[in-house]
Amino acid sequence: MSRSTEKSYGLVVSHYLLSAVFFLAMAVMLLFSVRDLQGHYFHPKLLAITHMAALGWGTLIIFGAAYQLIPVVFETELSTYRLPWVSLILFISGLPLLVFSFWNFNPGSLMQTGGVLLLLSVILFCITVFRTAKDNPKKAGIQQKFIITSCVWLILTVLLGVLLVFNFRHPFLSKDHLHFLRLHAHMGIGGWFLLLIIGVSSRLIPMFIVSRVQNTKPLSRSYYLINLSLVLFVIDTYFFGINHKTCLIFLIMLAGIILFFIYVVSCFRSRIKKQIELPLSNTILSFVLMASAVALLPLIIHRHLKGDPSSVHFTTLYGSLLFMGWISALVLGQAFKTFPFIVWTRKYEQLAGKQKTPLPADLYKKNLLKCQTAAFILFCISFFTGFAVKSETLLFAGSGFLIITAAVYIINLIIVFFHRSQTITT
Amino acid sequence: MNSFNITDSSTFTRMNVMETLRTIPDPELNVNIIDLGLVYNVEVKEPEKEIIITMTLSSKHCPMGEAILQSVKNGVKHNFEDFSVEVNLTWEPQWGYDNITEEGLKQLRGQ
Numbered sequence: 001m002s003r004s005t006e007k008s009y010g011l012v013v014s015h016y017l018l019s020a021v022f023f024l025a026m027a028v029m030l031l032f033s034v035r036d037l038q039g040h041y042f043h044p045k046l047l048a049i050t051h052m053a054a055l056g057w058g059t060l061i062i063f064g065a066a067y068q069l070i071p072v073v074f075e076t077e078l079s080t081y082r083l084p085w086v087s088l089i090l091f092i093s094g095l096p097l098l099v100f101s102f103w104n105f106n107p108g109s110l111m112q113t114g115g116v117l118l119l120l121s122v123i124l125f126c127i128t129v130f131r132t133a134k135d136n137p138k139k140a141g142i143q144q145k146f147i148i149t150s151c152v153w154l155i156l157t158v159l160l161g162v163l164l165v166f167n168f169r170h171p172f173l174s175k176d177h178l179h180f181l182r183l184h185a186h187m188g189i190g191g192w193f194l195l196l197i198i199g200v201s202s203r204l205i206p207m208f209i210v211s212r213v214q215n216t217k218p219l220s221r222s223y224y225l226i227n228l229s230l231v232l233f234v235i236d237t238y239f240f241g242i243n244h245k246t247c248l249i250f251l252i253m254l255a256g257i258i259l260f261f262i263y264v265v266s267c268f269r270s271r272i273k274k275q276i277e278l279p280l281s282n283t284i285l286s287f288v289l290m291a292s293a294v295a296l297l298p299l300i301i302h303r304h305l306k307g308d309p310s311s312v313h314f315t316t317l318y319g320s321l322l323f324m325g326w327i328s329a330l331v332l333g334q335a336f337k338t339f340p341f342i343v344w345t346r347k348y349e350q351l352a353g354k355q356k357t358p359l360p361a362d363l364y365k366k367n368l369l370k371c372q373t374a375a376f377i378l379f380c381i382s383f384f385t386g387f388a389v390k391s392e393t394l395l396f397a398g399s400g401f402l403i404i405t406a407a408v409y410i411i412n413l414i415i416v417f418f419h420r421s422q423t424i425t426t
Numbered sequence: 427m428n429s430f431n432i433t434d435s436s437t438f439t440r441m442n443v444m445e446t447l448r449t450i451p452d453p454e455l456n457v458n459i460i461d462l463g464l465v466y467n468v469e470v471k472e473p474e475k476e477i478i479i480t481m482t483l484s485s486k487h488c489p490m491g492e493a494i495l496q497s498v499k500n501g502v503k504h505n506f507e508d509f510s511v512e513v514n515l516t517w518e519p520q521w522g523y524d525n526i527t528e529e530g531l532k533q534l535r536g537q
Contacts, residue, residue, distance in 0.1 A: 068489065072485065072489060075485075075486045207454075207485070210455065210523065210534055212523050272523065272526070272531060272534045272535065273455070273534045273535070273536075274534070274535045274536050275536050341453070341454070341490065342489070344493075345490070345492070345493050348493070349492065350500070351500070352450075352453075352493055352496060352497035352500060352501075353450055353496065353497030353498060353499065353500030353501030353502075353504065354500045354501065356449075359451070359453050359456055360454070
C-alpha cells in the first residue's frame with residue numbers, strides 16, 4: 001500500500017465509522033423528540049438533534065472524506081496526518097458534551113467546554129486544508145476555491161456558535177439569540193456545507209460518470225454569487241433582521257445554486273458512462289431535497305414578514321429537509337463511492353494484477369444499499385409529509401424508517417470494513 | 427500506440443504484454459487500462475530481459491493511482507517471470523476522454 005494511503009487509512013475509516021454511529025444516535029434522538037417538532041425550532045431537543053446531524057453526522061464524515069479526497073482535488077498529498085488525528089479526538093470529545101448539554105439545556109461549563117473543543121477541532125481541520133492547498137504547485141482551480149472558502153465559513157460558523165454558547169450564561173451580545181441563530185445556521189448551511197459539497201462534487205461527479213464536458217464557467221459564477229449572497233445576508237440580517245431585501249439576497253443565492261445545477265446537468269448530458277449506479281441516484285435525490293428546501297425559503301420569508309407564526313413551522317421543515325434530507329441522502333450514497341475504495345486499496349493493492357480480484361464496488365452488499373435507499377425514501381415521504389400535515393403518526397413512522405436506514409447503513413459499512421481478501425477464480 | 431513489426435522479435439512479447447495489460451481494469455470504471463488509453467508505450471528489451479511500460483493515470487493523485495500502477499507491475503511480472511518490469515508514469519501528454527478506444531466506450535456505455 002502506498003505511504004499516503006497507509007497513513008490515511010485509519011484516519012478516514014475512523015471518521016466514517018464514528019459518523020455512522022452519530023447518525024444512528026441522531027435518528028434515535030429524533031424518535032424521542034417527535035412531539036417537540038411541532039413547537040419552536042429553538043427547543044433544547046431540536047438544538048441537540050440539529051447539532052448531532054450537522055456536526056456528528058454531516059461534518060465528521062465530510063472531514064473523513066476530505067482527508068481522502070482533498071489530495072485528488074488539490075493534486076497534492078495531505079500536508080499533515082497528525083493534526084487530523086488531534087482534530088478527531090477533540091471533535092469526539094466535544095460533540096457529546098455539546099449535544100448532551102443542549103438536550104438537557106444546561107448552558108454551563110459542559111456546553112462551553114464542548115463548544116471550545118469543537119472550535120479547536122475545526123481550526124485544526126482547516127489548518128490541514130489550508131496547508132495542503134499551499135502545497136499545490138498548480139494555480140488553484142475553482143474546486144479548491146470552493147473548499148478553502150467553505151473552511152473559512154466553517155470557522156466563522158463555529159466561532160459564532162461558541163459565542164452564543166457563552167452568551168447563554170454571560171450575556172454580552174447586543175441582540176437576541178434567535179437573531180444570531182439565523183446567521184449561525186446560514187453560515188453553516190450555505191457557507192460550509194453548500195460550498196464544500198459543490199467544490200467536491202463538481203470534481204467527483206464528472207469523474208464517476210466520465211463526462212466529456214466540464215465547463216467550469218457556471219461554477220465560477222456560482223462561487224461568486226453564493227458568497228456574495230452570504231456576505232449580504234450576514235450584514236443585512238445583522239443590522240435589519242429579515243426584511244424585504246432578504247428576498248433579493250435569496251434570489252442571488254438561488255442564481256448561484258441554479259448555475260451549479262446547470263454544471264451538473266451538462267456533466268450528465270455529456271457522460272460516457274450511461275448506467276447511473278445506486279450511490280449516484282442517492283446524490284440526485286439529495287439535490288431534489290435541497291431544491292425542495294430552497295423552494296420553501298420565499299414562503300418562510302413572506303410569512304415571517306407578515307408576522308404569521310407558521311413561518312416557525314416551515315423553518316423547522318426547511319432545516320429538516322436540509323440536514324435529514326439533503327446532507328443525509330448525499331452521504332448515504334457517496335459513502336459507498338468512497339469508503340470501499342480505501343478498504344479495497346488496503347486489501348488488494350498487492351494482489352491486483354496477479355489474480356482477478358473483486359472491484360471496490362463489490363465490497364458492499366448491493367441489496368443492503370437498496371434496502372437502505374428504500375428505507376430512506378420511506379423516511380422522506382412519511383416524515384416530511386407528516387411534518388407538513390402535522391401528523392404525529394407519520395412523523396413516528398418516518399423516524400422509525402430513519403433508524404432502519406441508519407442501522408442498515410452501519411451494517412453495510414461494517415461489512416466493507418471487515419471484508420476479507422479473496423480472489424475470483426474464472 | 428504500438429505498431430506490429432513482424433521483423434522485430436520483441437514484437438510478439440510486446441503484444442503478449444499488451445494482452446496482459448488488457449486484463450487489468452481501472453477499479454472504478456471496470457474498463458481495462460488499454461481500452462481506457464492509459465498505456466502510452468510498451469518497450470521490450472529482449473537481450474536485457476527488460477519490459478518498460480510508459481503510462482498515465484486519468485488524474486494526478488487519483489486515489490486508485492498507486493493500486494493501478496502496482497497492478498500493472500504485479501500482472502506483467504506474474505506473466506513474464508524472466509523479465510524485470512519498469513513502469514514509468516508520465517503526465518505528457520495529459521490523458522483525456524479522446525484516449526478511450528471504441529471498445530472502452532462501448533463498455534462504459536454498457537453496450
